[in-house]
Amino acid sequence: MIPPVLASGLAYAGAIALMACGITIIYMCTRTFNFAHATMATWGFYITYTCLMLYGGSPYQYFPLSFLFGALLGAICYFGVNRPLLKRKASEITLMMSTMGYDMALLATIQIFCDFLTYRLGLYPRMVTMSAYDVEVAGVSASTLVSVILAVSILTILHFFLTKTKFGIAMRATIENPVLASAIGIDSEKVYLTAWLLGGGLASLGGALASMVITGTPVMGNIIIVTMFAGSILGGLYSIYGSLLGGFVVGLAEYVGTYLLSLALGGWVLGYRMVVPLVIMAVTLLFVPRGLAGLPWEKLFRKIRAYVGGRLKGVGT
């Protein structure tokens, strides 16, 4: 019923949306632009893969485990690297650079883990096609359904968390004004830790999901990180909803847009997939620096409503 390209495109876009959301949460709360997101995503994929190989079953049942492992990686990064630097009021560049070091170290641990899988368990972890373990539900591959369901449910959960719970509101206060928030007794360290837990978890979950549609390799995350960044920037870098939407748009544009272009121009276009997120990023930064979140949505809705209403009236008379 859905063309297969669109189906995998939706799955990919959902994964990118989750990862972009993680980047945005961490950046909003701690001013840290997390380069280690790439390897956190790859770790999420390897956790799912290893469990699937060892215990069998469906890859989806290990997604919660991937999320927890990503959260653990985020917590390690927060306590080991980020917290001391935040206490020292380090500059944004220093914060970015420290996550770069963490990224390198994590990349090495992934490679070591792959060697372990190869030599000790006799697996072939360096080139994995996870879609072989996918199932079909009602004519659509499960990855598409899971991806869309996950993106929507995470959006809903985050929305309720940030607007209805006490801690979520405290978190928003810290994002708005850290000094004032701590003056009224909000523990900013708790907020930062939550950001890293959520961000890391979403990165790993997104990586596990992305591996259902693209080839899983030890550098998988490093290849798609530009797409994550583009999604986060398109979303405005200061809006969680924007980042989910931005990630979805960029992922879909990259996956489906390139495919449509290749139909028109020929197969050579497919090799230049990575140019799409860069172009989106550059256009956003040049023309809409505040991203999708900065667009006057309410005005737009009002205009559309007025327009539609006008047309309807015209029909009625």
Next chain:
Amino acid sequence: MKLKIEPKELWNRFLVLMRSREGIVCLITAIGLSLITLTAAEPLAMFLSILATFSSFFIVTLSLNLETGETGIPQFGRVLAVLTGAFAVGAIPGRIMAWALGLPCGLDYGDDRVNYKVVPRINAVLEANPALSIGFFIFSLLIAALAGAAIGWLTSRPAIRLREAYLGISLLAFGDVFMWIGQNWEPLVGGTTGVFIPDPFRFTGGYRHIVMVSVMVGIAFLLFVFVEMLSRSPFGRTLKMLRDCELAANVYGRDIVKVRTRSLVLGSSIAAVGGGLYVIYVGSCKAATFNRVYWTFWPWAYMMLGGIGSHVGVFFGVMIFTMIRAFIVVKRHALMGVVPFDPIWLDTLLGGIVLILIVLFMPYGLIPEKPKTTLPHDKVEAMLKAVKQRVRGT
């Protein structure tokens, strides 16, 4: 000026130097280098290969230090300029030679089935003609520098207006995407198979390795002197003013956009020379070699270890890391039995951990940046003496 130093005075100065940070770092580096070279199976070849890797990375890290350490631009896309230089050297000079010799030089030069036949014939011509070889080498580097300057200017256009995080990500994305283009567009540098680079040092016969490495070290040294002089010049001081306080730079009438653009163009041009030298040394140019971890993250680690903003620090940072990495590569087989994985990953792990430790505990690196004196030390002393005399005279 006459040099009049007693042996004892010299010894004392030596002791003072040895007690300073620079002295200790220098001593450790020297001991490490000699240990690694002497324990290798072929000491000379080992020494030369360390020096070759060192020079290309030293040039690249110097340029990074110029842009990040001195100007304060978060250059997370260093690989872009490096691969531009490498691609320029891979794509242009060889084609010109092929055209002059009447060989295929159009889009099919990048095809590996054509390329492996064309380049040996160019090499034969170069080998017979030393003057042409030298001209070819200098021309290649000039092309690399020009291409680097061009890409530096191009990236500076959108980049100059952005704030820290945005600027860093955009630069990183530029570098990644350009690598993808090189890997997919075969006519440029042969796509995934790469192209061979005509060898301009073939005429030296058996001394090729030594001559090539000496030239690389020489160029690295010249660029080091150039960057060091630059940072003492009014332009260099403007860069630091920009880094330390943009507002002050504005107040004193400095055009921030212009200064940043110049720094990016100059830095990219130097980095491109580094990339060009590297591919000439290796003899082939393959897009996949120029990935982010190798040519952006590692130079950052080198710079942070040495000391951000300090060119002497960069020298030691690159040297120490190059030695350790060479050591891991050499001892790979011996270590294979000790650890249950390929020991080559230890080097990435080490790089990441050192980077984190340096940021946390030693943010100014092994040899922190010092305020630069714009005049030579003895001239400053003489001036101080003259001032003192005049004060005493009144």
